[in-house]
Amino acid sequence: MADFITTSQKPSDSRGSSSTLMTETLQVLKEIVPPELQNPRVGIICGSGLSGLAASLRQSVLVQYEKLPGFVQSTVPGHKSALAFGLMGSGAGIPVVAMLGRFHPYEGHKLSSVVYPVRVMGAIGVKDIFITNAAGALNPALAVGTIVVVHDHIALPNLTGMNPLLGPQIDPSFPRFLPISDAYSRSLRKLVFHAAHQLSMNRDALAEGTYAWVSGPTYETPAEGRFLRAAGADVVGMSTVPEVLAAREEGMNVLVLSLVTNAVVIPASYKSVREEVETEIAGNLIEPVIDEKVSHEEVLALGKMKGDLMKSLVAKVLDLLPPPV
Numbered sequence: 674m675a676d677f678i679t680t681s682q683k684p685s686d687s688r689g690s691s692s693t694l695m696t697e698t699l700q701v702l703k704e705i706v707p708p709e710l711q712n713p714r715v716g717i718i719c720g721s722g723l724s725g726l727a728a729s730l731r732q733s734v735l736v737q738y739e740k741l742p743g744f745v746q747s748t749v750p751g752h753k754s755a756l757a758f759g760l761m762g763s764g765a766g767i768p769v770v771a772m773l774g775r776f777h778p779y780e781g782h783k784l785s786s787v788v789y790p791v792r793v794m795g796a797i798g799v800k801d802i803f804i805t806n807a808a809g810a811l812n813p814a815l816a817v818g819t820i821v822v823v824h825d826h827i828a829l830p831n832l833t834g835m836n837p838l839l840g841p842q843i844d845p846s847f848p849r850f851l852p853i854s855d856a857y858s859r860s861l862r863k864l865v866f867h868a869a870h871q872l873s874m875n876r877d878a879l880a881e882g883t884y885a886w887v888s889g890p891t892y893e894t895p896a897e898g899r900f901l902r903a904a905g906a907d908v909v910g911m912s913t914v915p916e917v918l919a920a921r922e923e924g925m926n927v928l929v930l931s932l933v934t935n936a937v938v939i940p941a942s943y944k945s946v947r948e949e950v951e952t953e954i955a956g957n958l959i960e961p962v963i964d965e966k967v968s969h970e971e972v973l974a975l976g977k978m979k980g981d982l983m984k985s986l987v988a989k990v991l992d993l994l995p996p997p998v
């Protein structure tokens with residue numbers, strides 16, 4: 674994970690996108706994927722427990738990551754190591770490519786490896802990328818199961834030197850200083866609300882919010898949860914932002930949907946240990962402290978439970994996409 678702070682690396686080391694590597698990856702795709710699916714308009718990244726999103730792809734072709742130069746392996750339960758190419762949406766459908774599992778820096782992958790699939794999507798012509806993730810709610814108004822349409826992010830790792838765009842520019846046409854105040858496409862976000870309306874989704878099932886990216890793999894302490902909430906974040910997760918940055922650099926329109934899989938434990942006030950002991954000494958009854966802990970199993974279970982809703986929403990947004998210009 675040191676690639677983001679070393680400035681003397683060649684582009685292939687620091688950004689994982691040397692033209693030779695990319696040529697090799699594209700060659701493999703060309704050999705496996707039928708021509709009509711080789712240039713998908715939409716890219717999808719499936720978050721934890723959400724790889725079922727791609728189950729409705731028609732004429733689908735799977736390409737295992739191990740066959741693709743530059744791709745690493747997904748090591749997290751709930752993530753598969755394959756790309757799926759196929760058609761999604763009603764009617765003739767739209768060609769899409771879906772990552773059935775993503776890479777996280779906490780797995781030990783370099784940031785350049787984490788975003789390499791997004792670089793590949795850019796190279797094969799993806800215009801719109803739909804990124805999904807599982808996230809913990811910091812905002813107490815967000816119930817577990819809510820899908821949050823992300824409109825902004827807070828990325829402490831980016832601010833402290835863990836930014837996938839650090840290093841030599843991989844393409845001289847890319848801006849050196851990428852503005853990301855508009856990273857989350859307003860028109861795609863609006864399409865999600867139109868889609869939810871057409872699906873008669875309950876109003877509370879969908880919300881808007883700011884995603885905080887943390888490196889993980891530890892979940893947040895209560896104090897960290899309060900800190901991120903005070904900073905303005907609604908949900909917190911361990912992925913997505915590196916992909917968003919690479920996708921914006923590649924010129925894609927970005928949509929991020931976070932599924933709230935758990936509430937981050939942020940007790941309003943701590944039960945003071947001193948008070949508890951004083952209560953015990955006085956011989957009075959003490960209220961038991963409820964020890965809530967989040968687990969990845971819980972995250973995956975929620976993904977399973979809400980996977981179909983996420984799938985219908987994504988498929989409906991695809992139907993509503995304006996024709997390509």
Ligand SMILES: O=P(O)(O)O[C@@H]1C[C@H](O)[C@@H](CO)O1
Pocket residue numbers: 719720721749775777805806807808889910911912913968969972
């Ligand atoms: O890949 P995503 O962001 O959906 O996965 C979340 C973040 C961690 O990888 C994991 C924690 O349970 O779920």
